[in-house]
Amino acid sequence: xxxxxxxHIILKRIKEGSREALALLWQAHSANVLNLAFRMMKDRDQxxxxxxxxxxxxxxxxxxxxxxxxxxxxxxxxxxxxCLMKLRAQKRHHELEEEKFDTIIEEAFGKSDVQxxxxxxxxxxxxxxxxxxxxTRSMLWLKDAEDLSVNDLAEIYSMxxxxxxxxxxxxRNFMRNFLKERxxxxxxx
Amino acid sequence: MxxxxxxxxxxxxxxxxxxxxNKVCARLDVEKHLEKSKAMGAGxxxxxxxxxxxxxxxSFIFICLYLVMTASGQSSxxxxxxxxxxxxxxxxxxNLGEADSDDYEILDNTTTISYLMKE
Numbered sequence: 690x691x692x693x694x695x696x697h698i699i700l701k702r703i704k705e706g707s708r709e710a711l712a713l714l715w716q717a718h719s720a721n722v723l724n725l726a727f728r729m730m731k732d733r734d735q736x737x738x739x740x741x742x743x744x745x746x747x748x749x750x751x752x753x754x755x756x757x758x759x760x761x762x763x764x765x766x767x768x769x770x771x772c773l774m775k776l777r778a779q780k781r782h783h784e785l786e787e788e789k790f791d792t793i794i795e796e797a798f799g800k801s802d803v804q805x806x807x808x809x810x811x812x813x814x815x816x817x818x819x820x821x822x823x824x825t826r827s828m829l830w831l832k833d834a835e836d837l838s839v840n841d842l843a844e845i846y847s848m849x850x851x852x853x854x855x856x857x858x859x860x861r862n863f864m865r866n867f868l869k870e871r872x873x874x875x876x877x878x
Numbered sequence: 879m880x881x882x883x884x885x886x887x888x889x890x891x892x893x894x895x896x897x898x899x900n901k902v903c904a905r906l907d908v909e910k911h912l913e914k915s916k917a918m919g920a921g922x923x924x925x926x927x928x929x930x931x932x933x934x935x936x937s938f939i940f941i942c943l944y945l946v947m948t949a950s951g952q953s954s955x956x957x958x959x960x961x962x963x964x965x966x967x968x969x970x971x972x973n974l975g976e977a978d979s980d981d982y983e984i985l986d987n988t989t990t991i992s993y994l995m996k997e
Contacts, residue, residue: 719898720891741898745902745906745909830886861883861884864884
């Protein structure tokens with residue numbers, strides 16, 4: 690994802706302290722930032738908090754942004770970092786919550802009468818995604834749902850492209866196996 | 879890589895809440911206000927420091943001057959004492975009781991002479 694001329698103008702105006710430019714950035718990217726945060730945090734309220742934290746941070750952080758990557762890539766990086774910081778801060782608490790959350794979904798899922806094409810069932814996909822570590826989950830989301838390139842991901846996560854590819858491959862394999870197992874279990878039941 | 883992609887289109891996509899942008903603006907305003915008051919507070923502290931430095935420096939100079947004056951006063955009194963005590967006087971004190979005729983005789987003689995002269 691390359692740096693667009695419009696990005697350059699928005700960036701310049703934000704650096705000058707323009708609220709309108711920040712509003713334009715919000716209009717263009719807030720939904721993407723929110724969805725990435727939602728995938729990482731697995732919680733709507735926390736995702737909203739992250740979204741607001743990121744946009745409050747932008748006017749300050751933009752001073753250190755040299756414009757070498759696209760604004761969206763830079764925003765994703767801010768979002769991932771904000772999420773990881775929050776997750777680390779509440780790690781213990783979060784892990785407990787995760788277990789509880791998965792149990793609740795599993796119980797609900799077992800009782801409900803879902804469609805036969807389980808592979809695309811959002812609940813099952815969410816369940817599978819939630820099994821992945823937060824960082825890998827966000828990588829998979831950005832690559833497969835937001836269509837970012839491996840190069841962009843390497844910039845966002847400050848990792849070599851090879852590492853990103855390996856992680857994505859492992860995550861997809863895990864997801865496929867997870868979905869297969871669930872479908873098989875469902876068919877047996 | 880493209881073929882390996884998982885179809886995540888079924889996953890829920892959420893949109894920011896209607897009031898989120900207003901909350902961001904409110905937080906930015908608060909931050910701006912805080913920064914402003916912080917800068918003003920820093921200015922006040924700086925002013926206070928500047929105004930406090932003047933009497934502090936004056937006190938320091940006063941103490942220094944006092945010490946210098948005291949030291950010079952002490953040394954000058956020593957000098958004056960030494961200069962006042964003449965060698966003649968000190969030798970008179972040293973020779974007290976060692977001479978064959980004491981000074982009372984001399985005193986007595988001179989007093990007698992002056993008395994006789996008057997007579």
